[in-house]
Amino acid sequence: MTATNTIEEFANQEYxxxxxxxxxxxxxxxxxxxxxIRLISAKKEEPEFMxxxxxxxxxxxxxxxxxxxxxxxxxxTFPQIDYQDIVYYSAxxxxxxxxxxxxxxxxxxxxxxxxxxxxxxxxxxxxGVAVDAVFDSVSVATTFKAKLAKxxxxxxxxxxxxxxxxxxxxxxxxxVVPYSDNFYAALNAxxxxxxxxxYMPKGVRCPMELSTYFRINAAxxxxxxxxxxxxxxxxxxxxxxxxxAPARDENQLHAAVVELxxxxxxQIKYSTVQNWYPGDKNGVGxxxxxxxxxxxxxxxxxxxxxxxxxxxxxxxxxYPSCILVGDNSVGEFYSVALSNNYQQADTGTKMIxxxxxxxxxxxxxxxxxxxxxNTYRGGVKxxxxxxxxxxxxxxxxxxxxxxxxxxxxxxxxxxxSSARMEHEASxxxxxxxxxxxxxxxxxxAEEAVSMIINGFCKQVFRELPMEFAVEAQKLLxxxxxxxxx
Amino acid sequence: xxxxxxxxxxxRVNKQEILKGINLDINAGEVHxxxxxxGSGKSTLAQVLARRETYExxxxxxxxxxxxxxxxxxxEAACEGLFIAFQYxxxxxxxxxxxxxxxxLNAQRKYRGEEPIDAIDFIPLLKEKMKLxxxxxxxxSRAINEGFSGGEKKRNEIVQMxxxxxxxxxxxxxxxxxxxxALKIVSxxxxxxxxxxxxxxxxxxxxxxxxxxxxxxxxxxAGGKIVKSGGAELALELEREGYGxxxxxxxxxR
Ligand SMILES: Nc1ncnc2c1ncn2[C@@H]1O[C@H](COP(=O)(O)OP(=O)(O)OP(=O)(O)O)[C@@H](O)[C@H]1O
Ligand SMILES: [Mg+2]
Numbered sequence: 001m002t003a004t005n006t007i008e009e010f011a012n013q014e015y016x017x018x019x020x021x022x023x024x025x026x027x028x029x030x031x032x033x034x035x036x037i038r039l040i041s042a043k044k045e046e047p048e049f050m051x052x053x054x055x056x057x058x059x060x061x062x063x064x065x066x067x068x069x070x071x072x073x074x075x076x077t078f079p080q081i082d083y084q085d086i087v088y089y090s091a092x093x094x095x096x097x098x099x100x101x102x103x104x105x106x107x108x109x110x111x112x113x114x115x116x117x118x119x120x121x122x123x124x125x126x127x128g129v130a131v132d133a134v135f136d137s138v139s140v141a142t143t144f145k146a147k148l149a150k151x152x153x154x155x156x157x158x159x160x161x162x163x164x165x166x167x168x169x170x171x172x173x174x175x176v177v178p179y180s181d182n183f184y185a186a187l188n189a190x191x192x193x194x195x196x197x198x199y200m201p202k203g204v205r206c207p208m209e210l211s212t213y214f215r216i217n218a219a220x221x222x223x224x225x226x227x228x229x230x231x232x233x234x235x236x237x238x239x240x241x242x243x244x245a246p247a248r249d250e251n252q253l254h255a256a257v258v259e260l261x262x263x264x265x266x267q268i269k270y271s272t273v274q275n276w277y278p279g280d281k282n283g284v285g286x287x288x289x290x291x292x293x294x295x296x297x298x299x300x301x302x303x304x305x306x307x308x309x310x311x312x313x314x315x316x317x318x319y320p321s322c323i324l325v326g327d328n329s330v331g332e333f334y335s336v337a338l339s340n341n342y343q344q345a346d347t348g349t350k351m352i353x354x355x356x357x358x359x360x361x362x363x364x365x366x367x368x369x370x371x372x373x374n375t376y377r378g379g380v381k382x383x384x385x386x387x388x389x390x391x392x393x394x395x396x397x398x399x400x401x402x403x404x405x406x407x408x409x410x411x412x413x414x415x416x417s418s419a420r421m422e423h424e425a426s427x428x429x430x431x432x433x434x435x436x437x438x439x440x441x442x443x444x445a446e447e448a449v450s451m452i453i454n455g456f457c458k459q460v461f462r463e464l465p466m467e468f469a470v471e472a473q474k475l476l477x478x479x480x481x482x483x484x485x
Numbered sequence: 486x487x488x489x490x491x492x493x494x495x496x497r498v499n500k501q502e503i504l505k506g507i508n509l510d511i512n513a514g515e516v517h518x519x520x521x522x523x524g525s526g527k528s529t530l531a532q533v534l535a536r537r538e539t540y541e542x543x544x545x546x547x548x549x550x551x552x553x554x555x556x557x558x559x560x561e562a563a564c565e566g567l568f569i570a571f572q573y574x575x576x577x578x579x580x581x582x583x584x585x586x587x588x589x590l591n592a593q594r595k596y597r598g599e600e601p602i603d604a605i606d607f608i609p610l611l612k613e614k615m616k617l618x619x620x621x622x623x624x625x626s627r628a629i630n631e632g633f634s635g636g637e638k639k640r641n642e643i644v645q646m647x648x649x650x651x652x653x654x655x656x657x658x659x660x661x662x663x664x665x666x667a668l669k670i671v672s673x674x675x676x677x678x679x680x681x682x683x684x685x686x687x688x689x690x691x692x693x694x695x696x697x698x699x700x701x702x703x704x705x706x707a708g709g710k711i712v713k714s715g716g717a718e719l720a721l722e723l724e725r726e727g728y729g730x731x732x733x734x735x736x737x738x739r
Contacts, residue, residue: 441589455579
């Protein structure tokens with residue numbers, strides 16, 4: 001086996017999360033129009049304000065469609081999506097009158113989650129991690145809700161939040177990512193089905209990790225979840241999301257929106273391990289992951305930290321960003337993005353410095369293997385009043401093999417002369433000489449690749465919560481298995 | 486039985502035959518010096534023995550401690566006790582020397598059915614070997630060979646060899662790029678590793694090294710064959726006369 005073979009095999013590992021769960025679905029007709037939106041809203045028994053917001057978003061989206069305003073600037077190519085050929089709502093059928101307690105969740109679904117390594121049984125869960133499980137269009141279970149409620153923490157599905165805490169939803173929804181933000185954000189606002197909602201009350205530190213596990217199961221559907229996290233003054237929360245989907249030959253659309261709001265002295269740490277189905281080794285199938293994530297450091301001394309490990313999806317279009325409004329607020333972005341086989345990732349961040357002495361850190365690690373195309377796109381903006389703002393950007397690319405590509409587009413705009421900007425970039429290659437060197441010392445080619453990749457990513461991995469760092473490492477080796485040369 | 490028995494070894498790269506029938510026996514406890522003009526195939530021989538796939542063996546056999554070396558993967562050959570100090574050690578960013586070397590040592594220990602060594606026991610071992618090679622301790626936390634000077638890389642190879650404790654070490658031009666003091670230090674390190682259980686092959690162009698590490702045997706590789714073998718005095722002759730005087734033998738090899 002040559003080193004090149006090893007890289008390829010590494011790269012061609014089967015996607016282990018590609019199974020389909022057989023559940024009865026409640027799905028609405030294909031296509032998108034105002035009636036569909038009313039139907040989704042009705043299915044979710046939403047209050048009037050929610051429906052109105054959806055409709056406004058939809059009308060705006062229609063103007064974008066007419067103006068052909070689907071973003072084209074990213075370094076990704078995929079066929080035009082037929083938005084009328086998607087099913088916008090699909091939920092596993094609930095038993096009549098079922099409440100959302102765990103005993104009521106379809107055993108098939110529980111089984112699906114346990115296959116994914118996610119136990120929804122609170123006793124069996126990892127200590128200190130609460131999970132919201134979103135299956136296609138709906139949240140099927142949220143664990144540790146009661147325990148968290150004792151601290152005043154609200155952790156529930158977005159749908160429940162709309163009904164149970166409409167005042168909070170009304171106050172914050174769309175304040176960070178308005179529906180007019182971009183094409184996919186508008187689409188999401190019109191049709192979003194579920195997602196997670198977190199409210200951290202003043203001064204509370206969340207006693208456990210919160211996490212959401214997104215699973216696409218149904219065919220021909222899109223997943224449009226929406227997550228909103230609000231950290232009130234002085235609170236702290238660490239939130240993690242994971243995602244998988246069945247292996248299918250058709251592409252599926254995932255267009256999510258995440259909004260984070262951190263008030264004075266609050267901290268939000270948002271980690272993602274994204275492992276949507278990447279398509280097969282010839283580039284057939286896979287998820288289009290077109291996501292808008294943004295956090296607003298609204299209060300002084302607040303901090304928002306994004307950490308993402310992106311190994312899945314055939315197309316990734318994603319820029320978790322921070323708007324640093326509060327003085328002395330801090331934005332961070334740590335990213336590992338892998339593009340293997342025919343995957344294309346265009347990902348990065350925007351840091352908008354508005355308040356004084358705001359600081360941001362960007363560490364981006366792009367790995368390209370096979371025919372993968374990996375693009376870092378970053379924007380750092382220092383506004384006029386952001387005296388004393390600082391940014392550090394580090395942007396590294398690792399190439400495995402010679403069919404893949406790495407690209408970086410760092411945009412910088414500085415309108416305050418006191419700003420301090422630092423930028424570092426590197427490109428390196430895992431080559432056969434390196435692999436052979438490791439093997440001559442007694443290590444296998446797989447061990448060599450995995451050590452090199454982990455070495456490359458460790459700056460990002462150490463930002464992840466412990467359990468997930470281990471997961472992420474494993475995931476990366478699996479996603480790359482067989483691919484070095 | 487010799488530790489290493491090479492019989493009629495032919496190997497090629499990119500369809501071009503480089504090794505054209507090598508015969509060589511190396512016994513435990515011996516130090517051999519392999520000399521010969523540029524491009525004669527010395528590094529190729531080392532790479533073939535280390536089982537680099539780029540080189541295709543077309544004929545011959547090699548036994549290493551009685552086992553078929555040519556059937557082994559590179560990591561198996563390493564775990565069986567073969568070590569190459571490379572002529573051009575590669576740089577690997579992102580992984581520290583000490584982490585790498587401990588992983589390698591543990592891979593070899595695992596192969597031999599031994600318990601892994603933890604960082605607490607490993608660090609003193611590494612420090613001891615680095616001291617032997619007079620290498621600053623700071624190098625252990627630096628990335629593998631990254632930004633090392635030519636001489637530092639060579640020294641680092643010998644540190645690795647000292648830690649991995651191979652039964653057969655092939656040093657490919659370890660002396661080139663070393664300053665006069667470093668040559669002495671590295672030679673002392675190698676001499677300290679001479680033992681009845683170990684064989685060492687030094688690929689070199691210069692007598693200088695052989696003044697410090699006196700070989701038991703000297704071989705001249707030319708045109709893909711060993712054209713002359715002798716004792717330590719052969720190297721002196723080569724130093725005086727160049728390769729010209731073995732021209733007839735060379736001609737025969739071509
Ligand atoms: N990967 C390769 N591809 C093409 N040719 C190669 C390759 N490796 C070795 N060769 C050729 O094989 C011949 C022997 O090379 P080798 O490196 O073994 O020589 P050497 O004896 O070690 O020389 P030096 O004393 O200069 O180090 C040279 O002509 C070299 O160009
Ligand atoms: Mg050579």
